[in-house]
Amino acid sequence: MYAVFVCIGVFAFVNGYVNVALNKPAYQQYQYQPGDDRYDANNVVDGRKSDLSRDGGQCAVSYGKQTATWWVNMTTIHSIHHITIYFRTNNKPLGPSNYLTKYVLGFSVYVSNTTDKLQGTLCYKDDNFTLDTIPAVFTTACPVHGQYVIFYNERRPGTIYPGDYSKYVFSDLCEVEVYGCPTTGYFGFNCSVPCPDVNCQYCHIETGTCHVCKTGYRSYRCELACDKGSYGSQCKEICGHCRDTDQCSNINGTCLTGCDAGYQGNLCRTGE
Numbered sequence: 001m002y003a004v005f006v007c008i009g010v011f012a013f014v015n016g017y018v019n020v021a022l023n024k025p026a027y028q029q030y031q032y033q034p035g036d037d038r039y040d041a042n043n044v045v046d047g048r049k050s051d052l053s054r055d056g057g058q059c060a061v062s063y064g065k066q067t068a069t070w071w072v073n074m075t076t077i078h079s080i081h082h083i084t085i086y087f088r089t090n091n092k093p094l095g096p097s098n099y100l101t102k103y104v105l106g107f108s109v110y111v112s113n114t115t116d117k118l119q120g121t122l123c124y125k126d127d128n129f130t131l132d133t134i135p136a137v138f139t140t141a142c143p144v145h146g147q148y149v150i151f152y153n154e155r156r157p158g159t160i161y162p163g164d165y166s167k168y169v170f171s172d173l174c175e176v177e178v179y180g181c182p183t184t185g186y187f188g189f190n191c192s193v194p195c196p197d198v199n200c201q202y203c204h205i206e207t208g209t210c211h212v213c214k215t216g217y218r219s220y221r222c223e224l225a226c227d228k229g230s231y232g233s234q235c236k237e238i239c240g241h242c243r244d245t246d247q248c249s250n251i252n253g254t255c256l257t258g259c260d261a262g263y264q265g266n267l268c269r270t271g272e
């Protein structure tokens with residue numbers, strides 16, 4: 001019994017953040033032999049990474065194309081700390097003698113709120129590794145909020161790449177672990193400290209600095225309600241025709257003392 005508690009304690013200390021991508025829905029472009037689960041995108045978030053071969057059923061496998069895309073949908077916006085990627089290696093070290101190595105060079109990792117990487121944050125773009133230096137397990141920090149982690153690689157016609165690079169790319173990943181907090185509104189190594197500013201919705205995972213205020217609040221520390229006449233998420237909505245302009249709810253825009261003559265509805269937007 002005692003040993004069990006010690007183990008859990010050590011594990012929690014070594015691994016304070018949780019893998020919020022585990023068993024979440026995943027997708028890859030150009031799956032190899034579509035319908036064959038051995039090559040499915042979801043293998044990358046199944047927690048298994050003991051067999052990094054093509055047919056071991058623990059990796060995503062694609063056809064070689066000019067672009068490769070794989071993503072995981074964490075289903076809600078999460079506060080992320082770092083991302084770890086296990087490339088497919090066929091259970092051999094990566095390096096010049098492993099033919100898989102050249103396909104990995106040039107990869108990038110994004111966090112986004114949609115499946116469009118360009119709407120998100122670029123966490124890492126490889127323009128540094130060579131056949132000799134690329135690691136089989138790669139970790140990048142990415143302390144942002146987002147719902148999708150997207151792996152991308154490309155070989156564009158007409159673009160000149162370093163000599164080490166392959167002609168085509170693949171989304172052949174065996175595991176992607178996205179370490180962060182299971183719920184938003186908390187920060188710190190164990191995700192146990194509430195964001196310091198009471199009206200903060202999303203704060204920095206390490207420092208607690210507010211990134212986004214709760215609906216109806218604004219300013220650096222979210223201490224201010226929306227300005228008179230505005231309300232809602234990031235105070236982007238404009239109040240309707242309230243009888244008293246300062247009696248519009250900062251949160252949902254309801255006119256608390258009713259509408260101006262000639263207007264109706266909760267938001268007093270319907271004219272007569």
Ligand SMILES: *[C@@H]1O[C@H](CO)[C@@H](O)[C@H](O)[C@H]1NC(C)=O
Nearest residue numbers: 025073074075076114115147
């Ligand atoms: C991601 O997951 C959410 C929640 O389950 C779902 O509503 C959304 O449609 C998913 N996105 C995609 C692109 O499948």
Ligand SMILES: *[C@@H]1O[C@H](CO)[C@@H](O)[C@H](O)[C@H]1NC(C)=O
Nearest residue numbers: 111112113120121145146212
């Ligand atoms: C996702 O949306 C949240 C809330 O609006 C925002 O704070 C965050 O920066 C967005 N993430 C990315 C990667 O754009």
Ligand SMILES: *[C@@H]1O[C@H](CO)[C@@H](O)[C@H](O)[C@H]1NC(C)=O
Nearest residue numbers: 126127128129130132133134
């Ligand atoms: C660049 O590659 C070297 C190994 O050659 C590695 O030690 C270093 O961390 C890499 N830098 C980045 C920013 O990935």
